[in-house]
Amino acid sequence: MKRTISSIFAAAAVATASAVVSVTPGDVSINSLNVEREGNGLSISFVIDASQIKMKSNEEVIVVPEITDGNQSVQMSPVTVAGRNRMYYHLRNDEGYVRGENLYHNGKDASYISYSGNVPYRQWMNLSQLRLTYTYGGCANCSVSGSAEQPLATIDMRPAFFDAEYVYTRPKSEGIKSRKESGSAYVDFPVNVSDIDPEFRNNASELAKISQTIDRVRNDRDYTITSIFIKGYASPEGPYDHNEKLAKGRTESLVGYVRDSYSLPRSVKFTSAYEAEDWTGLRKWVETSDLESRDGILAIIDDTTLTPDEKDARIKRDFPEEYPFLLKNVYPTLRHSDYTVNYTVREFTDVQQIVGLVRTAPQKLGLNEFYLASETFTPGSDEFNEVFETAVRMYPDDEVANLNAANAAMSRGDMVSARKYLDKAGNSGASNYARGVYEALNKNFEAAIRWFDKAKGVPQAVEAAKQARLCIERPEGKVIVTEAK
Structure with a gap:
């Protein structure tokens, strides 16, 4: 699937892929930057404005686009802008140079150079920098030589990720069991x-x-x-x-x-x-x-x-x-x-005894005692989830038991059980929040937002709705280009 990248400027305005990102090392500027993710490839195109370059016949400037995350990098095909003598030197002596493709005559056909190149997509490129390396040189006795690097833009291909926060509800004590x-x-x-x-x-x-x-x-x-x-x-x-x-x-x-x-x-x-x-x-x-x-x-x-x-x-x-x-x-x-x-049934207060009863005699426990047992385990662990699974088995029609069991099911990826429990979880703010999490985990972000808006009294719903909206704005594969400072 082909995805066109938008450019984000310093003023935080979002532009189309044809917007200009300008860098000027010396007399070179870059216009019309466009980055696209297509399947397993990444394509980059831009226009090099070399109309202001002044150089002697034996001089040249080599421009190399490079993508890097600071640890890994990949270079794209170079473009050479050369004076007359240097251009003909390459054409006569160096294979691989083609005028009008990767070799341009300064002042003649090098005013505006349309560049495009492709590299294989790698995961580390999800947050990377596009920069240009300029090498100045020519003949051995030329007066200009050296190199420079210019950051061009930040490439952000990280999809927005919904980080589910599960909200468990403490049941009310039933008093006499x-x-x-x-x-x-x-x-x-x-x-x-x-x-x-x-x-x-x-x-x-x-x-x-x-x-x-x-x-x-x-x-x-x-x-x-x-x-x-x-x-x-x-x-x-x-x-x-x-x-x-x-x-x-x-x-x-x-x-x-x-x-x-x-x-x-x-x-x-x-x-x-x-x-x-x-x-x-x-x-x-x-x-x-x-x-x-x-x-x-x-x-x-x-x-x-x-x-x-x-x-x-x-x-x-x-x-x-x-x-x-x-x-x-x-x-x-x-x-x-x-x-x-x-x-x-008598009330139990010893937490370790309660944990034992979860496994040996769960019928003796109230929902609040199951909740006490859950607090001894790491949320999301097998032992933690087992507590709520056992609780809902003992209290199959209780709304809080079904709500907590739904959260435990979602945390372990069991969406079928989660749906079944949510159907019996009532209509509290916490239940509506859990339904929003369920939809978000299934990538139904519009539906998730509607549920989060109904999750009255659940502070986590505000952040969850923000995440869901961001997931809509930044689906997997979309790329955002931000001008380098």
């Missing part, structure tokens, strides 16, 4: 019986589900059980009033059984609820099934004009083939008890 463990147990009862028999059918393993959950919480010194909630359900077959009594009685029996099985502090509250018939569970099962009469059964379940008993009777009447299947395979799963063990 309340947690819960939930599950479902399918405790079975003999027909029309509400008392629990632990040995009946599969009750031993079902009751063990509840006890294992309670034990898991109770035996952890970092946890304190605050309450236990149990809700019992009956299935839809049979009269509703009868099912309601069964659901209530069986739920109360299960609450009593659990309470009597443990010596829990009196502060632990037991609460319960019941639902006579689990029509919600039945609907969920039918909706995901492949029953041929699925839509018809769903229509009956969803009919709000029917009582529960009428619904059950209608399904039994209208779908005589499916009803026995439901009665045998689905209704038993609707007789269940859902339980929840509510508890609190």
Whole structure:
């Protein structure tokens, strides 16, 4: 791709590539400097105004353009302005001299010399100087000899670079860390019986589900059980009033059984609820099934004009083939008890302990404790990023967790994850700033600026917007030429 360079003058005005950059060592001046970057090459052209040079027939001036960064340099093809005798000497004796190309007769064809040359582009040229070397000489007895260097211009081909600064947000302390463990147990009862028999059918393993959950919480010194909630359900077959009594009685029996099985502090509250018939569970099962009469059964379940008993009777009447299947395979799963063990987690203040818990028991930590752990690591390090990745896994719907995880993802170049987290990061000033960083890293600088403008309360947004605008002004490959002082 061909890119034309603009020239920047001392007054900081930007001109086109045809602007004049004037240097005058003796009687030589340079006009119409133009520098272009094209692929892997760099081309330079200008006009040498040699109209004021006065020299004898045996004298000459050799002009050599040179690009240098102070440590490395490359010279371009020289141009020689010579008096009459010196010019013919070169033409007769030196191969490679062609009049009108690299050899000019002073006072004849050397008034205005159009120069152009190409060199391979090298990275060190991104910030370099273009200068001209003048060598004065001629025959051995000529009165003029020597050399001079004249800085012509600074070449700046450095693309503007967006240096992302990631702004992490300290979460607010949640105060008391309340947690819960939930599950479902399918405790079975003999027909029309509400008392629990632990040995009946599969009750031993079902009751063990509840006890294992309670034990898991109770035996952890970092946890304190605050309450236990149990809700019992009956299935839809049979009269509703009868099912309601069964659901209530069986739920109360299960609450009593659990309470009597443990010596829990009196502060632990037991609460319960019941639902006579689990029509919600039945609907969920039918909706995901492949029953041929699925839509018809769903229509009956969803009919709000029917009582529960009428619904059950209608399904039994209208779908005589499916009803026995439901009665045998689905209704038993609707007789269940859902339980929840509510508890609190103690606060952690030892940072090293918190760091250990990030890896071994992150469910015990609040977001503010995750943030404390992150402060022990170098920002952008694997350990630092792991903290925020773990935090968002524990709190997948929290806006601050998603915002910090998005920043961590961007810092390691994972833009796919960053996009996913930003979608759940809310609309705070910090979130809008992070979205601006995301767009800037994807080189969508116009979009980035719009987000930075919305990042209220984030001081870094001002500098970030400046960087984004500079990236628009100075894309990769653009070259700026500044007159040498």
